[in-house]
Amino acid sequence: MSRARLALLSPIFAGEAAMKIHQLSVSAALASVFSSEHGLASSVAAARLAEYGPNRVEPLAREHWLLRLLKEFTHLFSLILWVAAGLAFLAEWYDPDQGMARVGVAVILVIVLSGIFSFWQEARIERTLAALQNLLPRQVEVLRDTAVQTLPAEALVPGDVILLKQGDNVPADCRLIEAFGVRVNRATVTGESRPQSCHAQASTVESHLDSENILLAGMSLVAGRGRGLVFATGAHTEFGKIARLTQAGTAMDSPLRREIAHLSRSIAYVALAIGVVFFAIGTAIGVPFWRDVTLSLGILIALVPEGLLPTLTLSLVLASQRLARRNVLIRHLPSVETLGSVTVICTDKTGTLTENRMRAERVFLDLRSVGVAELGQDPALAHQHELFFRVARHCQDLAEVWRDGRRSFDGDPLEVALAEMSERVLVLPAMPPRCDEQPFDSERMRQSVIFPTEAGAVLYCKGALERVLPLCTSIHLAGAVRELDSATRDSILQAQDEMAAQGLRVIALAARLLPHACPREAQEQALGFCGLVGIVDPPREGVDKAVDTCRGAGIKVIMVTGDHPRTALAIARQIGLVRSETAEVICGDQLGRLSVAQLQLALDAPEIVFARVAADQKMRIVEALKSKGHIVAVTGDGVNDAPALRCAHIGIAMGLTGTDVAKEVADMVLLDDNFASIVVAIEEGRAVFQNIRKFITYVFTHNVAELVPSLAFALFAIPLPLTPVQALSIDMGTDSLTALGLGVERGNPKAMQQAPRPRGAHLLNGAVALRAYLFLGLYEAAAALAAFFFVLHSGGWQYGTDMASSDPLYRQATTACLAAIVLLQIVNVFLCRSAVRSAFTTGLGGNSLILWGVLLEVSLILLITYTPWGNLLLGTAPLPLAVWLFLLPWALGMIALEELRKYLARRRLAIPKS
DSSP: OOOOOOHTSOOOOTTTHHHHHHTHHHHHHHHHTTOOOOBBBBBHHHHHHHHHOOOOOOOOOOOOHHHHHTTTSSHHHHHHHHHHHHHHHHHHHHSSSSSSHHHHHHHHHHHHHHHHHHHHHHHHHHHHHHHHTTTSSSSSEETTTEEEEEEGGOOTTTOOOEEEEEOOOOOOOEEEEEEEEEEEEOHHHHHHOOOOEEOOSSOSOOOGGGGEEEEEETTTTEEEEEEEEEOOGGSSSSSHHHHSSSSSOOOOOOHHHHHHHHHHHHHHHHHHHHHHHHHHHHHHHTOOHHHHHHHHHHHHHHHOOOOOHHHHHHHHHHHHHHHHHTTESSSTTTTTHHHHTOOEEEOOSSTTOOEEEOOEEEEEETTEEEEHHHHTTOHHHHHHHHHHHHHHHSSSSOOOEEEEEEEESSOOHHHHHHHHHHHOOOOOOOOOOOOEEEOTTTTEEEEEEEEEETTEEEEEEEHEEEEEHHGGEEEEEETEEOOOOHHHHHHEEEEEEHHHHTTTTEEEOOOOOOOOOOOOGTTTTEEEEEEEEEEEEBHHHHHHHHHHHHHTTTTTEEEEOOSSSHHHHHHHTTTTTTOOOOOOHHHEEHHHHOOHHHHHTTTTTEEEESSOOOOOHHHHHHHHHHTTTOEEEEEOOOOGGGGHHHHEEEEEEEHHHHHHHHHHHOOOEEOOOOHHHHHHHHHHHHHHHHHHHHHHHHHHHHHHHHHHHHHHHHHOOOOSOOOSHHHHHIIIIIHHHHHHHHHTTTTTGGGGSSSOOOOOOOSSSSHHHHHIIIIIIHHHHHHHHHHHHHHHHTTOOTTTOOOOOOOHHHHHHHHHHHHHHHHHHHHHHHHTSSSOOHHHHSOSSSSSHHHHHHHHHHHHHHHHHSSSHHHHHHTOOOOHHHHHHHHHHHHHHHHHHHHHHHHHHHHTTTOOOO
């Protein structure tokens, strides 16, 4: 192999060869990487892939897993517990045989188990999100073996010829060899914020980074289409170099996670403060030092919720997995809980509210409306308007594919509908390859393509009537060309209104024979109007029910579309989005004239539809809604939707029709492009927030039941009713699985019949605190102390008498206190499944994790109470049947009191008992 060939095909493709390829002609550029305009052969591509490796940038090196594991043992909760363990061992050293060594060992065991669980959970999140992201494989169209193939971007190699279009991300560094109206966003690589035009001609600039014929990996096409010659892949791209130099960023916590962390810190500080205060009180009243230490340890252990953060994470992970099974891909885990507070959804029409399976229904020819079916029965009329069908067939960017031996089209559904109409009505001759085009974008709202013919270059144009008609000076009628006068313009506009009122999407078609050497800016002038096409796109099945559900849930749905206002309004009425006759319809032109204050006032309308809206205007709507205090979700699929998706609280991209750019800036992706899936996601988001409230109610209840006995020990001359190691057995043993079960509960079936939660709603609000601390917690603490004293008095204990930790009666009394808390927590888990609904309504089933948790609780308390090793480990003793019979009324009383409270709450809130 020659030295030149070795240099060009070496792994440093981004070096000297890349620096010069932009200065070569198209043919020379292809030859420099031993390729052709038809691409590579599969065998050659396979050999290059083996040599250069997959086209991907390897992830940045993360902290070693061992270091990350160690960090799980050094956060605030863990540090507090390490101090507690140290004090326990110190107490055992100074005052042996008091059982403090067991407390120290148990505390360390809690730290280790909690840390390992958190570490495992973090690893599970990474695997889960990676698996979910793989549902959307990044693919690219490549010329291989002279045919267009769709391959994973990782399969690209130097020398490949790729096809790019508006909305695509550039998958590798490439040299344009063909370009039609290409504009590219270079911000991800160069920092340049404004899109730049690109071409395929050889460049004279020195650096390929400044060349207008070079597209770098990570850039995105905001307009046009073209072909690129890949010259660098993977780590050899400019993007790969940047990635290696970039430090790993820190993920931003969601508001819920920040509040959980704040709540955890507050509890830790309160636990420390209470422990110190009662240690001081004990010292002041003459409590022995090591007994005082035991009290402080008990308070710390009782109040520190060790499993809070792991349960939150698990709840979010399982919610995202459930959503993935229902065609909603969560790209950022915290978005799950944000969904629950959404108050406004700004949604596209086409493909989201409608099926995006378009069909040409009517045409407007010779100043009259004709059904497409009738055209097939009138060949004379069809031949008179051959130009109309030429424009419909060739003014598009479709790929012809063969399926089951039949030719079909791949591409935009609207363009497919136009092409299929033309093919069905008239047999048209083939056209030569186009020589130029002016691509569609949201500002122009039209597309023009130019073909060479014997008579000269001909321009075909399609787009919104209000953008095409002003450019027309003539009209094609019955095979003749006439001047387009004002009366004819009025007739065309009236026809558009009639079609749009039927819910049809109206497209205008025009054409022109270009004069010789016509400048580009003058090409779309003096057009000849050919006709209108009315395209039907039926609403999706079930979208009307989804819209109605949103209305019942207090969520406002606003249609934001580029369609004609009458079309938008007709579809809005069909799906129940608009019910009144006074709905507000604002067009893009009107929106452009509104001030910020005027727009915010307009958004107060109960029913509002935005039509003919451009991308920057969509973002204005989102910003105005956010200024009004709304939590906004926005759907989008195109490059022009990216600013609004990024601006919204929840950006929702379309999985089927969405561009790479839209998917990458979105928080979630609808794999089926269905509006109804958004409602499913919101319902899940509401459930997550409520589940965390259920969990903290449950946990804080037993925290109070653990704390009160320690306080009674400090304030009164009684033995310690619950030892620290027994309290730990509740926190990290008996209650662990049931608490996790509450964190993954199914949502309230009536959740979507309630208004969204207020933006500033806190997890631990007054109602939750009163219920957990002052109602359920105090009741459970009373039951625990009652059981403790029941055993002591049954054994002849007298008030004021001290007891050794090894005394069988004392051990049996503490076991009764522990059993009371566990038994009432078994009852409590079913009471906590709803704050207002009766436990008899929520039932015992529906959550297997809770049932397994109850089985675990029963098994553990029996093992702790009736096995020698359980007695030895936790300082317990077997309980007689009389103790369990004593606790039974307390359990029934807890049910009765909580059911009474729920009944009064339902009456106050006017909520049905079911």
